[in-house]
Amino acid sequence: MSKASHVASPMLxxxxxxxxxxxxxxxxxxxxxxxxxxxxxxxxxPHPDSPAFDVVxxxxxxxYTDTEALARFAENVDVVTYEFENVxxxxxxxxxxRVPVLPDPKILAITQDRLAEKNxxxxxxxRTAPFAEVASPAELATAIERIGRPAILKxxxxxxxxxxxxxxxxxxxxxxxxxxxxxxxCILEAFVPFEREVSVIAVRAGDGxxxxxxxxENEHRDHILKFSRVPATLGAQGAxxxxxxxxxxxxxxxxxxxxxxxxxVLGDGGILVNEIAPRxxxxxxxxxxxxxxxxxxxxxxxxxxxxxxxxxxxxxVEMTNLIGHEVEDYRRxxxxxxxxxxxxxxxxxxxxxxxxxxxxxxxx
Amino acid sequence: MSKASHVASPMLxxxxxxxxxxxxxxxxxxxxxxxxxxxxxxxxxPHPDSPAFDVVxxxxxxxYTDTEALARFAENVDVVTYEFENVxxxxxxxxxxRVPVLPDPKILAITQDRLAEKNxxxxxxxRTAPFAEVASPAELATAIERIGRPAILKxxxxxxxxxxxxxxxxxxxxxxxxxxxxxxxCILEAFVPFEREVSVIAVRAGDGxxxxxxxxENEHRDHILKFSRVPATLGAQGAxxxxxxxxxxxxxxxxxxxxxxxxxVLGDGGILVNEIAPRxxxxxxxxxxxxxxxxxxxxxxxxxxxxxxxxxxxxxVEMTNLIGHEVEDYRRxxxxxxxxxxxxxxxxxxxxxxxxxxxxxxxx
Numbered sequence: 013m014s015k016a017s018h019v020a021s022p023m024l025x026x027x028x029x030x031x032x033x034x035x036x037x038x039x040x041x042x043x044x045x046x047x048x049x050x051x052x053x054x055x056x057x058p059h060p061d062s063p064a065f066d067v068v069x070x071x072x073x074x075x076y077t078d079t080e081a082l083a084r085f086a087e088n089v090d091v092v093t094y095e096f097e098n099v100x101x102x103x104x105x106x107x108x109x110r111v112p113v114l115p116d117p118k119i120l121a122i123t124q125d126r127l128a129e130k131n132x133x134x135x136x137x138x139r140t141a142p143f144a145e146v147a148s149p150a151e152l153a154t155a156i157e158r159i160g161r162p163a164i165l166k167x168x169x170x171x172x173x174x175x176x177x178x179x180x181x182x183x184x185x186x187x188x189x190x191x192x193x194x195x196x197x198c199i200l201e202a203f204v205p206f207e208r209e210v211s212v213i214a215v216r217a218g219d220g221x222x223x224x225x226x227x228x229e230n231e232h233r234d235h236i237l238k239f240s241r242v243p244a245t246l247g248a249q250g251a252x253x254x255x256x257x258x259x260x261x262x263x264x265x266x267x268x269x270x271x272x273x274x275x276x277v278l279g280d281g282g283i284l285v286n287e288i289a290p291r292x293x294x295x296x297x298x299x300x301x302x303x304x305x306x307x308x309x310x311x312x313x314x315x316x317x318x319x320x321x322x323x324x325x326x327x328x329v330e331m332t333n334l335i336g337h338e339v340e341d342y343r344r345x346x347x348x349x350x351x352x353x354x355x356x357x358x359x360x361x362x363x364x365x366x367x368x369x370x371x372x373x374x375x376x
Numbered sequence: 377m378s379k380a381s382h383v384a385s386p387m388l389x390x391x392x393x394x395x396x397x398x399x400x401x402x403x404x405x406x407x408x409x410x411x412x413x414x415x416x417x418x419x420x421x422p423h424p425d426s427p428a429f430d431v432v433x434x435x436x437x438x439x440y441t442d443t444e445a446l447a448r449f450a451e452n453v454d455v456v457t458y459e460f461e462n463v464x465x466x467x468x469x470x471x472x473x474r475v476p477v478l479p480d481p482k483i484l485a486i487t488q489d490r491l492a493e494k495n496x497x498x499x500x501x502x503r504t505a506p507f508a509e510v511a512s513p514a515e516l517a518t519a520i521e522r523i524g525r526p527a528i529l530k531x532x533x534x535x536x537x538x539x540x541x542x543x544x545x546x547x548x549x550x551x552x553x554x555x556x557x558x559x560x561x562c563i564l565e566a567f568v569p570f571e572r573e574v575s576v577i578a579v580r581a582g583d584g585x586x587x588x589x590x591x592x593e594n595e596h597r598d599h600i601l602k603f604s605r606v607p608a609t610l611g612a613q614g615a616x617x618x619x620x621x622x623x624x625x626x627x628x629x630x631x632x633x634x635x636x637x638x639x640x641v642l643g644d645g646g647i648l649v650n651e652i653a654p655r656x657x658x659x660x661x662x663x664x665x666x667x668x669x670x671x672x673x674x675x676x677x678x679x680x681x682x683x684x685x686x687x688x689x690x691x692x693v694e695m696t697n698l699i700g701h702e703v704e705d706y707r708r709x710x711x712x713x714x715x716x717x718x719x720x721x722x723x724x725x726x727x728x729x730x731x732x733x734x735x736x737x738x739x740x
Contacts, residue, residue, distance in 0.1 A: 026706070026719050026721070027721065027723060040411070043431075044408055044411055044412070044431075047404070047408055047430065047431045047721070048408070048717075048718050048719070049717065049718075049719050050719030050720060050721040050722075050732070051721070052430050052721065053430075065433070066411065066416050066417075066432070066433040067407075067408075067411045067431050067432070067433075068430070068431070069429070069430040069431075301668060304665060304714045304715065304716045304735075304736075304737060305716065313710070318707075318710060319707065319710050319711045321710060321711075321715070321717075322711065322712070322713040322714065322715075323714070324713065324714035324737065324739070326690040326691065326737060326739065327690065327739075342390070343682075343683060346677070346682060346683050346685060347683045347684075347685075347686065348686070349686040349688065350668045350686065350687070350688035351668065351685070351686075352412075352668045352669065353412075353413065353685075354412050354413075355390050355412070355413050355414030356414060357390070357391065357411070357414040357415070357416065358414075359391060368414070371668075372668075373668060373688065373690060375688070375690065375691075375739075
């Protein structure tokens with residue numbers, strides 16, 4: 013698809029307005045990065061208490077299916093981007109007919125579907141965990157025979173932070189898993205005994221220039237990212253391979269903006285792609301404080317048609333997510349030497365909700 | 377005054393709203409720092425194209441004398457602070473009767489008047505350039521006899537970036553200088569043959585805790601800050617003395633927030649106070665990218681009643697102001713390795729107008 017769908021970035025003037033679909037913390041941090049560069053932002057989101065609403069020039073509170081509101085939004089912005097990959101395809105297509113939408117909505121269609129994403133990746137000669145398509149209980153039985161146990165059943169669409177997933181262990185009943193995920197089109201994925209999880213935050217400009225941040229090592233808790241550290245515990249060769257994989261994907265998508273690729277590192281050094289996020293990513297939050305140009309700014313630069321930055325990493329960096337009620341401990345973090353505390357301004361604390369994060373840079 | 381005017385900081389909740397008087401780049405950067413901590417901001421400023429309007433929850437566009445608008449503003453915020461020291465005293469007093477205003481408006485009365493400020497500083501045993509009060513051409517003649525030439529005539533009020541100043545050199549006619557500054561109440565200041573200009577960005581919390589960033593060395597061009605570097609070329613003893621001076625002033629003011637003290641370093645190592653700015657300061661912009669907690673965040677923490685941060689400086693730092701048409705070169709800075717570019721989103725470029733700045737951190 014790299015040739016057919018190439019979308020040139022507009023070359024925005026500093027006083028231009030960037031439209032952002034989605035009003036969560038990613039939209040908020042995108043807007044804060046855009047503000048550093050002098051841009052105005054207009055956030056479009058359905059929820060009245062969207063955290064990104066508080067830091068922008070203009071907001072539209074409307075559903076993603078409200079074509080009147082979308083048309084007005086398109087008229088008032090110079091480019092549209094998004095903070096999450098589950099923007100309805102129709103919304104993106106409707107907007108793209110009126111104003112540049114970056115990254116290209118066609119990429120959403122692939123990354124919104126685990127099966128299409130995995131097929132895309134493996135077609136590039138990049139490894140993933142063994143997987144099989146599952147559209148019925150009968151197909152699930154066949155898939156288990158092929159993939160083996162333990163394995164994970166994942167809905168093809170709308171999964172995040174562990175939602176839409178069910179484990180199939182030795183002796184467990186597959187029909188329970190099938191029911192747990194709602195009996196939707198799925199993939200069955202082999203359980204991979206990985207040594208560590210890493211991610212690469214890559215950015216690609218409309219002219220084909222790419223830049224990647226140093227490989228990040230990630231720890232999840234209850235399927236939610238809890239902790240990241242940079243650099244990852246990975247040899248120079250492994251790190252180069254991880255970056256090569258992310259940049260290959262970015263090029264093949266003719267991508268414009270920040271792309272995050274989550275990977276598993278195996279005991280033998282092999283690297284498998286786990287998931288692609290066509291957006292700024294939690295595992296790149298360390299770049300706000302740990303680098304001279306953040307993932308958010310790189311994304312803004314790319315969609316604005318501005319040259320990518322050449323970030324300097326200031327030191328070894330650790331990032332800790334504040335999840336749910338952990339945020340209530342914020343005063344402890346505020347007084348920690350060298351800690352950079354970020355709170356997202358979310359009205360309600362809910363278990364599992366990302367409420368903030370803390371970054372620490374170490375100069376050792 | 378330290379006891380009488382002590383104003384306790386409110387202890388704001390993360391969802392609180394901070395009111396900011398003034399909508400320039402300092403207000404904008406204050407708001408961006410407040411947003412990192414989860415606060416909402418409400419900016420009050422008279423100019424419709426105020427850069428800070430674009431990054432906040434709510435704005436009031438009204439004159440500082442509009443008591444109706446001020447009363448509504450006070451009702452909608454949990455604390456008020458300001459980005460510039462020339463807030464009319466009546467405005468600050470009007471607001472302070474309704475909502476906590478920090479730093480204490482009484483401090484404005486001193487720092488708005490060069491004579492009061494210098495008297496305050498010298499009463500603390502801190503040196504300034506020799507100065508004399510001048511209220512008439514006759515007093516100017518007497519002052520010149522006492523202070524000598526060359527000297528600088530400065531209006532007591534509303535001077536900044538070299539405005540309201542006139543040099544009196546050997547052979548020049550003092551009456552021209554008197555006319556040039558508009559025949560207003562002035563001070564005559566001896567010209568000090570300093571070796572370098574430095575500044576200390578100090579912050580004081582309501583509970584008396586203080587923190588100072590490392591001493592910054594500054595270079596001006598046409599009376600406007602052009603370049604800052606950290607650390608300053610100053611021995612450990614000189615740096616400690618500069619910090620001691622700034623913190624002494626902060627304590628004596630019972631100050632809450634960030635206070636910038638500009639100083640001259642003489643050839644013999646002596647340090648004179650040049651000017652006090654009761655606000656965040658251009659020479660502290662390097663702290664956004666060069667430290668884990670910026671001057672803007674420290675100010676927000678102090679006025680919010682939150683504990684001060686313990687900033688780590690990431691390396692040697694340089695900051696360059698983009699003044700007037702220099703900003704049009706922004707693409708050159710964008711691609712400089714390690715450069716952090718800040719553009720203020722000002723609609724019109726004017727000579728002498730601060731349009732942006734660039735920070736570079738060096739890990740050598």
